[in-house]
Amino acid sequence: MQMKRFEGRVAIVTGAASGIGAATARRLASEGAHVCLIDRHESHPPDGDHMALQVDIADEAQIEEAMGQVMHRYGALDVLANNAGIICDRSTITESNADTWARVLGVNLVGHAMMLKHAARAMKAQGRGAIVNTASVAGIRSGAGGNAYSASKAGVINLTMTAACDLGQYGIRVNAVCPGLIETGMTKPVFDHARDAGKEERLGSRCELRRYGRPEEIAAAIAFLASDDASYITGQALPVDGGNTASLNLPGMKV
Numbered sequence: 001m002q003m004k005r006f007e008g009r010v011a012i013v014t015g016a017a018s019g020i021g022a023a024t025a026r027r028l029a030s031e032g033a034h035v036c037l038i039d040r041h042e043s044h045p046p047d048g049d050h051m052a053l054q055v056d057i058a059d060e061a062q063i064e065e066a067m068g069q070v071m072h073r074y075g076a077l078d079v080l081a082n083n084a085g086i087i088c089d090r091s092t093i094t095e096s097n098a099d100t101w102a103r104v105l106g107v108n109l110v111g112h113a114m115m116l117k118h119a120a121r122a123m124k125a126q127g128r129g130a131i132v133n134t135a136s137v138a139g140i141r142s143g144a145g146g147n148a149y150s151a152s153k154a155g156v157i158n159l160t161m162t163a164a165c166d167l168g169q170y171g172i173r174v175n176a177v178c179p180g181l182i183e184t185g186m187t188k189p190v191f192d193h194a195r196d197a198g199k200e201e202r203l204g205s206r207c208e209l210r211r212y213g214r215p216e217e218i219a220a221a222i223a224f225l226a227s228d229d230a231s232y233i234t235g236q237a238l239p240v241d242g243g244n245t246a247s248l249n250l251p252g253m254k255v
């Protein structure tokens, strides 16, 4: 039987035009939420009482405007799935440039922080709310993204803790998911390259579950952390990675 943990609740999902965000919007809507899909590109809301807004989360003025529209339409905000993000090239630290750092941190960290700020203001007035940030295994270990991307995701994990400590007293929980390798728009080039080279079986083979993940598997974890099932969990970053970060995965040590 389909759970209805978000019946009548209002949720914002960022990065909702694609991948994990789109799957999260579908999941929350299927459990009864009114969902506002936010993306810099056009999003496609599921059937029902939902809305879609084109917003660049690197621009705080656009975030404030969007938040106003959500509050005007629904009068409340219960959930923020703070998920939009961008990747950067894998250049080494000696080759990296300041523009890349500023662009990636501007979306993945500052953009997340400003979404969190404005959502938390609305939630604080209500005395309740749940925020789930999308970090990454790249924020825990090296090897899953460029330097700027990984640092931005480590920042999101720390932001999750500091914001949880600021907001706990108002009944607002803040957690994060740390996805492993998931097939989405962001990772399409990796998947295309592996398939073209006939090496699809290598994708996710370093994970203990020996496979890559699906956006719906991250959406399920986000929905859990956003729901009352997680009512005593805050300030945590949950790897959803097929066991990838559980192992050092040293060459030659695997049976």
Ligand SMILES: NC(=O)c1ccc[n+]([C@@H]2O[C@H](COP(=O)([O-])OP(=O)(O)OC[C@H]3O[C@@H](n4cnc5c(N)ncnc54)[C@H](O)[C@@H]3O)[C@@H](O)[C@H]2O)c1
Pocket (backbone or CB within 6 Å): 014, 015, 016, 017, 018, 019, 020, 021, 038, 039, 040, 041, 055, 056, 057, 058, 083, 084, 085, 086, 107, 111, 134, 135, 136, 137, 138, 178, 179, 180, 181, 182, 183, 184, 185, 186, 187
């Ligand atoms: N796919 C993976 O393997 C993986 C692993 C770990 C973490 N993540 C994280 O998951 C989140 C979702 O990514 P995805 O894999 O679904 O990728 P995706 O590219 O399919 O989706 C990301 C969405 O974010 C939107 N977006 C990017 N910058 C934006 C901005 N400034 N304002 C508004 N929207 C913006 C994009 O338009 C896109 O629709 C990201 O934060 C990403 O870093 C992904």
